[in-house]
Amino acid sequence: GNSVTQMEGPVTLSEEAFLTINCTYTATGYPSLFWYVQYPGEGLQLLLKATKADDKGSNKGFEATYRKETTSFHLEKGSVQVSDSAVYFCALSKAGNMLTFGGGTRLMVKP
Amino acid sequence: GAVVSQHPSRVICKSGTSVKIECRSLDFQATTMFWYRQFPKQSLMLMATSNEGSKATYEQGVEKDKFLINHASLTLSTLTVTSAHPEDSSFYICSARTGGGLNTEAFFGQGTRLTVV
Numbered sequence: 001g002n003s004v005t006q007m008e009g010p011v012t013l014s015e016e017a018f019l020t021i022n023c024t025y026t027a028t029g030y031p032s033l034f035w036y037v038q039y040p041g042e043g044l045q046l047l048l049k050a051t052k053a054d055d056k057g058s059n060k061g062f063e064a065t066y067r068k069e070t071t072s073f074h075l076e077k078g079s080v081q082v083s084d085s086a087v088y089f090c091a092l093s094k095a096g097n098m099l100t101f102g103g104g105t106r107l108m109v110k111p
Numbered sequence: 112g113a114v115v116s117q118h119p120s121r122v123i124c125k126s127g128t129s130v131k132i133e134c135r136s137l138d139f140q141a142t143t144m145f146w147y148r149q150f151p152k153q154s155l156m157l158m159a160t161s162n163e164g165s166k167a168t169y170e171q172g173v174e175k176d177k178f179l180i181n182h183a184s185l186t187l188s189t190l191t192v193t194s195a196h197p198e199d200s201s202f203y204i205c206s207a208r209t210g211g212g213l214n215t216e217a218f219f220g221q222g223t224r225l226t227v228v
Contacts (some may be wrong), residue, residue: 010134029214036219041222041224042221042222043117043204043219043220043221043222044155044204044206044219045219046216046217046219049216061160065123066125067218093176094216096123098160099145099206099217101154101155102154103154104152104153104154105153
């Protein structure tokens with residue numbers, strides 16, 4: 001079946017540091033890949049997505065590239081801010097079916 | 112993007128009572144809605160998938176008689192936790208999507224934190 005594995009947290013960084021959160025997936029065919037962000041006490045918000053190999057999703061300074069050869073969709077940001085502190089979920093979906101989520105990675109950014 | 116409204120955001124109920132959570136798509140028609148449950152510091156676990164006008168499809172291990180899902184219209188789905196117990200305390204999140212296909216995006220509600228005392 002489909003599965004998503006992402007690095008365990010928490011990830012603690014200083015403001016303006018470089019962020020990478022690793023995500024790899026297992027799925028047949030060509031899933032769509034997503035990163036969602038969950039701020040404390042809130043639901044999930046779509047951060048970015050990519051629907052085919054070599055696509056790069058980007059939003060709010062975050063980027064992730066769909067790498068089929070390594071089945072990865074790592075999330076990166078060049079300079080994190082305190083306001084980026086949240087839980088980040090990598091997820092996949094196939095043909096409009098339900099999302100399969102990774103375990104989530106908590107990011108804590110210190111001033 | 113599209114808006115999904117989930118209500119209530121927080122609810123505290125007594126053990127043995129039932130609680131209804133509503134999920135509304137405000138500016139689009141949601142042919143499919145999903146209900147997730149999230150335990151503290153854990154990922155989201157899909158509970159059930161509901162399509163408008165048909166019975167929900169429950170994931171393995173989810174009691175359909177305990178978690179009643181109704182998707183009576185294209186803009187509203189409800190989850191009723193019947194005879195709630197403290198172990199049902201959790202964060203419940205709905206999501207809604209239109210149609211299907213690779214480019215279909217799921218929009219999430221704000222979540223409902225249920226505490227059963």
